[in-house]
Amino acid sequence: xxxxxxxxxxxxxxxxxxxxxxxxxxxxxxxxxxxxxxxxxxxxxxxxxxxxxxxxxxxxxxxxxxxxxxxxxxxxxxxxxxxxxxxxxxxxxxxxxxxxxxxxxxxxxxxxxxxxxxxxxxxxxxxxxxxxxxxxxxxxxxxxxxxxxxxxxxxxxxxxxxxxxxxxxxxxxxxxxxxxxxxxxxxxxxxxxxxxxxxxxxxxxxxxxxxxxxxxxxxxxxxxxxxxxxxxxxxxxxxxxxxxxxxxxxxxxxxxxxxxxxxxxxxxxxxxxxxxxxxxxxxxxxxxxxxxxxxxxxxxxxxxxxxxxxxxxxxxxxxxxxxxxxxxxxxxxxxxxxxxxxxxxxxxxxxxxxxxxxxxxxxxxxxxxxxxxxxxxxxxxxxxxxxxxxxxxxxxxxxxxxxxxxxxxxxxxxxxxxxxxxxxxxxxxxxxxxxxxxxxxxxxxxxxxxxxxxxxxxxxxxxxxxxxxxxxxxxxxxxxxxxxxxxxxxxxxxxxxxxx
Amino acid sequence: xxxxxxxxxxxxxxxxxxxxxxxxxxxxxxxxxxxxxxxxxxxxxxxxxxxxxxxxxxxxxxxxxxxxxxxxxxxxxxxxxxxxxxxxxxxxxxxxxxxxxxxxxxxxxxxxxxxxxxxxxxxxxxxxxxxxxxxxxxxxxxxxxxxxx
Numbered sequence: 048x049x050x051x052x053x054x055x056x057x058x059x060x061x062x063x064x065x066x067x068x069x070x071x072x073x074x075x076x077x078x079x080x081x082x083x084x085x086x087x088x089x090x091x092x093x094x095x096x097x098x099x100x101x102x103x104x105x106x107x108x109x110x111x112x113x114x115x116x117x118x119x120x121x122x123x124x125x126x127x128x129x130x131x132x133x134x135x136x137x138x139x140x141x142x143x144x145x146x147x148x149x150x151x152x153x154x155x156x157x158x159x160x161x162x163x164x165x166x167x168x169x170x171x172x173x174x175x176x177x178x179x180x181x182x183x184x185x186x187x188x189x190x191x192x193x194x195x196x197x198x199x200x201x202x203x204x205x206x207x208x209x210x211x212x213x214x215x216x217x218x219x220x221x222x223x224x225x226x227x228x229x230x231x232x233x234x235x236x237x238x239x240x241x242x243x244x245x246x247x248x249x250x251x252x253x254x255x256x257x258x259x260x261x262x263x264x265x266x267x268x269x270x271x272x273x274x275x276x277x278x279x280x281x282x283x284x285x286x287x288x289x290x291x292x293x294x295x296x297x298x299x300x301x302x303x304x305x306x307x308x309x310x311x312x313x314x315x316x317x318x319x320x321x322x323x324x325x326x327x328x329x330x331x332x333x334x335x336x337x338x339x340x341x342x343x344x345x346x347x348x349x350x351x352x353x354x355x356x357x358x359x360x361x362x363x364x365x366x367x368x369x370x371x372x373x374x375x376x377x378x379x380x381x382x383x384x385x386x387x388x389x390x391x392x393x394x395x396x397x398x399x400x401x402x403x404x405x406x407x408x409x410x411x412x413x414x415x416x417x418x419x420x421x422x423x424x425x426x427x428x429x430x431x432x433x434x435x436x437x438x439x440x441x442x443x444x445x446x447x448x449x450x451x452x453x454x455x456x457x458x459x460x461x462x463x464x465x466x467x468x469x470x471x472x473x474x475x476x477x478x479x480x481x482x483x484x485x486x487x488x489x490x491x492x493x494x495x496x497x498x499x500x501x502x503x504x505x506x507x508x509x510x511x512x513x514x515x516x517x518x519x520x521x522x523x524x525x526x527x528x529x530x531x532x533x534x535x536x537x538x539x540x541x542x543x544x545x546x547x
Numbered sequence: 548x549x550x551x552x553x554x555x556x557x558x559x560x561x562x563x564x565x566x567x568x569x570x571x572x573x574x575x576x577x578x579x580x581x582x583x584x585x586x587x588x589x590x591x592x593x594x595x596x597x598x599x600x601x602x603x604x605x606x607x608x609x610x611x612x613x614x615x616x617x618x619x620x621x622x623x624x625x626x627x628x629x630x631x632x633x634x635x636x637x638x639x640x641x642x643x644x645x646x647x648x649x650x651x652x653x654x655x656x657x658x659x660x661x662x663x664x665x666x667x668x669x670x671x672x673x674x675x676x677x678x679x680x681x682x683x684x685x686x687x688x689x690x691x692x693x694x695x696x
Contacts, residue, residue: 507583
């Protein structure tokens with residue numbers, strides 16, 4: 048226990064320096080600012096603001112990115128409650144009861160309970176990370192190449208199980224992502240692979256143009272397809288503080304949502320999204336009068352909002368302790384770490400304790416900021432909601448272009464971003480989900496390296512993956528997950544969950 | 548009797564096959580190695596083979612399983628936004644941030660038919676001035692502001 052307190056003390060001593068508090072604040076404000084704008088989800092927000100953090104010291108950059116992530120989520124919830132426009136998939140459920148509350152003139156109360164629930168969930172999941180992180184990290188450090196390879200296979204398989212749509216298509220996205228990630232100079236032999244004779248590609252395809260193209264530009268092109276969303280009729284917001292009766296009614300929902308989010312968030316594949324859906328379903332089940340749901344039930348806002356925040360926080364666990372990103376935002380964080388010269392993986396905790404614990408402490412600070420700074424600013428965020436998309440998208444485009452260009456001062460990478468943007472749009476039209484592609488892209492070099500090392504150690508004997516008990520166990524779990532995901536009855540239930 | 552039941556999945560499968568073909572072409576001359584000592588081509592070849600197999604499976608399933616037809620593509624937006632980004636890529640080093648950004652914003656605005664020229668121009672100039680103040684001036688990002696003479 049004293050070890051944990053020491054760690055937390057170290058974390059807060061890092062996170063509470065004036066500089067890092069300012070980075071956290073800047074992240075939370077910028078994240079909310081962009082996240083509240085209609086049609087921009089947290090992935091695009093983080094991707095767009097990623098280049099802005101490259102000039103910062105590594106800890107500051109990651110603290111700011113984490114802040115941007117919660118800020119964007121919070122902004123998405125605000126848009127969901129006030130105008131029924133979910134900026135992101137994890138706030139889709141919040142729309143159902145949140146918007147009804149807003150129509151009844153209880154917008155302030157809904158925003159307040161969402162912020163309070165999120166803060167509570169943030170506190171709990173910070174503790175969960177503190178408790179779970181060290182043992183997981185220690186376990187992962189015992190992993191040899193075979194175990195690490197199997198673990199990453201398991202991570203990718205879980206991703207398939209949790210994403211919507213065809214399994215074959217998800218598999219294709221994973222393998223294409225793995226291929227793209229191998230482009231560049233092969234570390235072992237020095238040979239150039241898949242560089243198309245372009246010198247710039249000898250370092251591999253850069254992460255930033257890929258992420259911004261697939262998630263920023265393609266989202267923009269998709270939004271331009273649709274008739275413009277007009278946001279009207281936002282009223283003045285009054286009474287942000289819920290009454291004692293509201294709190295008593297919402298508190299069990301907040302507790303349940305937090306539990307569900309902390310559990311599901313750490314699993315690969317849309318942690319926050321799945322958490323918020325599951326939490327809403329559970330509330331509907333346990334309610335005495337389920338018919339209130341959809342009519343503005345406060346639990347219907349409190350539970351999913353707590354769950355998606357807990358899930359978002361919990362998704363840091365596999366990223367920080369194992370180096371495995373469970374969702375695209377965490378893939379972006381890993382990309383940011385690599386660019387900062389930090390190799391992601393279980394060694395971060397022991398080799399970079401300041402970074403590890405500083406980030407965890409900053410999560411709690413970021414959540415506090417959302418509550419005490421962002422909530423009172425709600426009037427400002429509301430005004431941003433009214434910005435029409437046709438004015439907005441050229442500004443998004445500018446941010447994307449300058450962002451990519453500023454990373455390496457490379458005009459070619461701007462052109463790559465455009466290419467990946469059009470590809471991402473095409474993938475969407477063909478019902479491919481680009482999320483597995485991005486995660487596989489990030490993991491690919493690690494997977495190849497560990498596969499190679501495992502084969503070297505075993506003298507080319509592929510049975511090593513099933514003869515080592517830990518590795519075999521991970522692969523069995525992966526096989527079970529894949530089989531479950533492929534079973535027709537479960538597929539149907541899953542598809543319905545995503546539809547609802 | 549073969550009948551195309553899902554045009555979307557057929558195109559998706561062919562797309563995967565095409566990607567696999569590009570990968571095969573690019574890995575072509577590299578050393579394969581053995582499972583014991585993998586050469587640079589080993590892992591990517593395995594991956595490309597799997598992509599090809601899955602693509603063929605998907606394309607084949609389009610003749611067996613019913614599925615939706617192809618969505619209409621918003622070519623106008625793709626062409627305009629694409630051209631605007633390419634302009635940025637080509638011009639940024641010679642024309643500098645202010646002019647390039649202004650043209651990018653103005654050109655892109657036409658991707659949305661409801662945008663008016665004058666208001667778009669005003670917005671583009673304002674946005675260009677803003678990013679010049681934020682990126683090179685405040686954040687000291689090394690991007691030239693004015694055209695190279």
